[in-house]
Amino acid sequence: MALRGDGLLTHDLLPGEKGPQDACGVFGVWAPGEEVSKLTYFGLYALQHRGQESAGIATSNGEQLRVYKDMGLVSQVFDETSLNALAGYIAIGHTRYSTTGASTWENAQPTLGATAGGTIALGHNGNLTNSAELVELVAERYGPLRRGELARGNTTDTALVTALLAGDPDHTLEATALEVLPRLGGAYCLVFMDERTLYAARDPHGVHPLVLGRLERGWVVASEIPALDIVGASFVREVEPGELIAIDADGLRSTRFAPVERAGCVFEYVYLARPDTSIAGRSVHAARVAMGRRLAQEHPVDADLVIPVPESGTPAAVGYAAESGIPFGQGLTKNAYVGRTFIQPSQTLRQLGIRLKLNPLREVIRGKRLVVVDDSIVRGNTQRALIRMLREAGAAEVHVRISSPPVRWPCFYGIDFASRAELIANGLGVDEIAASLQADSLGYISTAGMIAATEQPASQLCTACFTGHYPIELPPAHRLGKFLLEQSELPLGSPEDGLATLVTGVGGAGALDHP
Incomplete structure (x- = not known):
């Protein structure tokens, strides 16, 4: 087990000794005229404490979506060349610690999926409790011809959500999201995008934080307020539990997809979140x-x-x-x-x-x-x-x-x-x-x-780790587990099947070559 590298947290003080690991960090920006890849890079820097296994950024120029992701810290994954290649005015970014699926390059985020009209990229902070049910739903809906991504080797609950959002050819991504999001169990903060729109969604319980910020020429969403501060965005409000936000050339739209049943993670206050956030x-x-x-x-x-x-x-x-x-x-x-x-x-x-x-x-x-x-x-x-x-x-x-x-x-x-x-x-x-x-x-x-x-x-x-009282219903024990999806049987394609995208990332070995 590798040592923690954020310079702030303390539990991995013994080599090979793992303490409580953060979920992930997510960041999204819609800002025409700005260098969104670099804004996302710095935003991820501010969220490095939430995940140190891999990092990734996806961008869109309105016509084509590109993604670069790799194993390692933000500073190891990206350099000036890779950031300059990620041109566009929409971006999402992700820092990962694996809570579902192994720590592999295939499981790094953002994940990708081909839609009827283009491509979706998605990053996720949290953990879904009904992954087994969602596996069955993906297989039932799309089978071997499904359009959504369940890439070869990708065994994350994020890939399941991507598959469900991308796979409906008869509805817009926004309409599909409003149908899919209420079916997700557990905790999730999602940032996702297609070629022209940035989306953000938070589970109805608001387990983990997700905030909205304003730039002079755009909008930012992020796991924590310091990620807004570092890119010069002003804090507007939290994304509400059970809320879907869509941002495009027509402005910002907010839709509630489920009633609020607050169960915020108390461990965010104890340890997970940065001390300079609220x-x-x-x-x-x-x-x-x-x-x-x-x-x-x-x-x-x-x-x-x-x-x-x-x-x-x-x-x-x-x-x-x-x-x-x-x-x-x-x-x-x-x-x-x-x-x-x-x-x-x-x-x-x-x-x-x-x-x-x-x-x-x-x-x-x-x-x-x-x-x-x-x-x-x-x-x-x-x-x-x-x-x-x-x-x-x-x-x-x-x-x-x-x-x-x-x-x-x-x-x-x-x-x-x-x-x-x-x-x-x-x-x-x-x-x-x-x-x-x-x-x-x-x-x-x-x-x-x-x-x-x-x-x-x-x-x-939510105080479940201290009290054993779980506010969100859990499935039977045999349908839970970090590596559940590695044992599922779904028809798998290659990551590039049908994707109108340029995948510019490389394998995990490259992480060792970065400074």
Whole structure:
């Protein structure tokens, strides 16, 4: 398993140790007269934290759609030459972490599909829970002659949606979308386009964020507000749950395809989203600071110094220190230049362990009773290694405080946690976890405290990974699973079958050749 390369998130501090992985990042722009490929490139840069396995951009000049995608980070996939080749006035972009389907070039997005009048390109953030049903629907509707894309080797739920949207020769793409979108189960934020129109859609529960911004000469949609900021777009509003937006030369059209049943992902506030974004009107940074304050109220301790696990634990540590009166300090320094590595976790890397990314400031922590604040614990291996390192550096005591409740349940809506059997909180109590980590004490924020910090009604949040209460109906267990589509039997064609498009991307090996 490759290391995370966003420079911000902290869970892959041990080589080969996977923490909660973000879903994906999506970006779309309609802006005649602008260099939309470069706007999309910078927008994806701002969304790199949401997916580091692959990246892609599709553009249209009104007549022809082009796409370039590859394995790797945004900076590894694109260069000046590839961006200049993506001419046009409409673009969509995607950064991927695989929640359905393997991490392969074939599964990179945007996906493509031939329509009756041209081509569709689509990017998806989320995870569909009724993929097995959609496989049957694609086979039933289109069979071996289906027009939509289910490209050879593509095993994502995104390809299923592309196939369903592209495959109806008797209706416009917009009309087809209004028929297909209500049939999708689970969580989804979609950006898609044909030669002349940009579309955006969000599931009726609004599980993950999707925002709308205004340029002087166009419109932007993106997973998070910082992606608007980086391209100079002003925030207009969130795309509403159950809303389809279409943008073309006639302007912006909004259509509701399903009633709102809000169930926003609380883990976006805890960890997934950037701290400089807002969700449902609440600053993510402010929510994390408030979680730290509540954590101090619920789990006080006599200590000398509060330190974060950088960077995602920092806002909560600031809140904990402010509420408790214990001084805040930077006890750990992070190597911001480790980046993503394609080196497999050899014994040498395992021996380097957490020191590959973090190192203690011995003069700061020596002899101190520490409160170490982090956002979550998944397997516990990272925290165990961190505590050992702090003790070796001279810490007198190590008290761990976590700004989310114990993660006990898997997510089926777009976050790739460990399996339930691998979750340390599944079957162990808090004291047992503390003993396993070799911490002097351990405290998790309560579910009620976490929810209060978001300032959202509990009834409008999804807390399934903490409580086991899934707000969106799940199919039987045998019809769920990340690699379900790799086991399905559909008539598959080649990616280019019937596509009026130029596919300019290359295989995944090229990612290693980029700077």
